[in-house]
Amino acid sequence: MSRLVVVSNRIADPRKTAAGGLAVALGEALKTTGGMWFGWSGTVVEAGTPGEGEMHTQQAGNVTLATVDLCKEDHDSFYLGYSNGVLWPVFHYRLDLADFDAGYIAGYRRVNQMFAKKLMPLLKPDDIIWVHDYHLIPLAAELRAMGCTNRIGFFLHIPLPPPLILAAIPQHEWLIRSLFAYDLVGFQAEADVQHFARYVGEEAGAEALDPHHFRAFNRTVRAQAFPIGIDVNEFQALTRARESMDMFERMREEYARRRLLVGIDRLDYSKGLPHRIKAFRHLLTNYPENRNSATLIQIASPSRESVDAYADIRQQLEGLCGAVNGDFGELDWMPVRYIHRTVARKRIPGLCRAARVGLVTPLRDGMNLVAKEFVVAQDAADPGVLVLSRFAGAAEQLKEALLVNPYDTHGTAEVIQQALQMPLEERQRRHQKLLERIREFDVHWWRKAFLQALSETEPGG
Numbered sequence: 001m002s003r004l005v006v007v008s009n010r011i012a013d014p015r016k017t018a019a020g021g022l023a024v025a026l027g028e029a030l031k032t033t034g035g036m037w038f039g040w041s042g043t044v045v046e047a048g049t050p051g052e053g054e055m056h057t058q059q060a061g062n063v064t065l066a067t068v069d070l071c072k073e074d075h076d077s078f079y080l081g082y083s084n085g086v087l088w089p090v091f092h093y094r095l096d097l098a099d100f101d102a103g104y105i106a107g108y109r110r111v112n113q114m115f116a117k118k119l120m121p122l123l124k125p126d127d128i129i130w131v132h133d134y135h136l137i138p139l140a141a142e143l144r145a146m147g148c149t150n151r152i153g154f155f156l157h158i159p160l161p162p163p164l165i166l167a168a169i170p171q172h173e174w175l176i177r178s179l180f181a182y183d184l185v186g187f188q189a190e191a192d193v194q195h196f197a198r199y200v201g202e203e204a205g206a207e208a209l210d211p212h213h214f215r216a217f218n219r220t221v222r223a224q225a226f227p228i229g230i231d232v233n234e235f236q237a238l239t240r241a242r243e244s245m246d247m248f249e250r251m252r253e254e255y256a257r258r259r260l261l262v263g264i265d266r267l268d269y270s271k272g273l274p275h276r277i278k279a280f281r282h283l284l285t286n287y288p289e290n291r292n293s294a295t296l297i298q299i300a301s302p303s304r305e306s307v308d309a310y311a312d313i314r315q316q317l318e319g320l321c322g323a324v325n326g327d328f329g330e331l332d333w334m335p336v337r338y339i340h341r342t343v344a345r346k347r348i349p350g351l352c353r354a355a356r357v358g359l360v361t362p363l364r365d366g367m368n369l370v371a372k373e374f375v376v377a378q379d380a381a382d383p384g385v386l387v388l389s390r391f392a393g394a395a396e397q398l399k400e401a402l403l404v405n406p407y408d409t410h411g412t413a414e415v416i417q418q419a420l421q422m423p424l425e426e427r428q429r430r431h432q433k434l435l436e437r438i439r440e441f442d443v444h445w446w447r448k449a450f451l452q453a454l455s456e457t458e459p460g461g
């Protein structure tokens with residue numbers, strides 16, 4: 001069997017239990033064949049310091065963890081600049097938040113070239129290479145330029161926007177052409193594959209050979225949706241563990257006479273947090289029976305705080321939460337409990353299980369794993385209801401959730417009211433269907449389906 005080489009911007013030590021579902025799944029795949037995980041160490045060094053660009057390797061059983069440091073200039077232009085200031089906002093349809101500073105692209109190319117240069121000597125001829133996410137789109141093209149003929153697959157964790165939005169990026173053609181250096185390109189949802197197919201047709205003047213094969217720029221690539229899942233067994237075990245059950249019981253007791261709603265997100269403008277608070281405000285205004293009762297616990301874990309747009313969204317969110325609490329709060333009740341910290345992973349399932357409603361209402365999201373975690377954490381005998389944005393990739397699979405348009409804050413409030421009122425039998429029926437699908441398409445299915453498809457492609461073709 002070929003060795004697997006995973007490349008991602010950040011790597012996770014598969015031995016550490018704190019690692020989330022993705023790290024566990026990739027760690028498992030690496031352990032089966034023996035393998036290597038290559039990426040950024042997370043360390044930023046001053047340019048010109050001794051050891052800059054040095055590679056660190058660590059052995060974790062039969063898995064090699066290989067990391068490189070980034071110098072400050074590269075970190076600023078590659079990571080903060082092009083990856084998170086251009087690609088993240090545009091791929092999430094937020095042209096208004098993109099910062100097309102002409103200096104960023106050089107850093108993005110430089111780091112991808114540097115990654116390829118460091119990786120190339122470590123590769124064996126029959127290694128299978130799996131590259132992850134928007135930070136590393138041109139990596140295969142850089143490797144090919146150095147003579148690499150291995151099978152290389154790419155998975156995009158975030159959405160691919162329609163051609164006319166993508167075309168706002170000055171280097172859009174170069175980016176998509178870079179994808180053709182891979183043998184397999186995986187997307188989260190069918191909508192993303194359609195956007196890719198349309199781009200290839202409209203902007204590259206090429207055609208689909210069949211629904212999954214595209215020929216352009218003198219190369220053929222297979223492109224397909226592989227919706228990512230979670231590790232259901234691991235999350236169920238986490239739900240039953242003591243810390244989670246303690247959390248569940250404390251919350252159940254505290255909200256015995258009230259209704260708990262929960263939102264768990266990185267504080268990111270794609271997650272629709274201000275819209276969610278506005279919808280919650282409409283709920284309290286239009287359905288007054290929820291006052292002194294419906295309580296929203298919103299965890300917004302800190303993320304990318306040195307990017308300006310993230311500081312702005314935090315300020316906006318905090319203003320909205322404060323206003324709802326000021327206008328509706330009582331001496332012994334606050335409608336919104338906003339937490340701008342990272343909550344321990346072990347407590348998350350208990351919190352989800354105690355909630356009557358889970359709010360997953362991003363404005364745009366590749367998949368959204370919280371939607372799946374919320375369903376898995378529920379008590380099948382008395383499950384809570386998932387309110388899910390139609391703009392999350394997860395909405396293609398989770399049809400039995402209550403789907404909403406998060407921009408329509410009035411409409412969302414009505415659906416939240418429907419969720420709060422849903423009879424037990426309907427909650428059970430929806431939950432059972434959702435759980436079945438989440439279990440069938442779990443993270444192990446995702447990994448196997450992707451690697452199977454990659455192994456079927458012609459290497460280097």
Ligand code: GDG
Nearest residue numbers: 157228265266301341342343344345365366367368369370
């Ligand atoms: C990208 C795509 C795609 C959140 N707050 C805390 C915490 N979390 C955990 C959740 C969940 C994970 O982080 C977030 O996953 P998402 O899927 O929601 O979102 P992104 O980080 O934006 O991920 C996304 C994903 O990649 C995978 O392909 O689904 O669409 O954007 O597991 O539970 N965990 C802890 N404390 C927190 O406060 N411990």
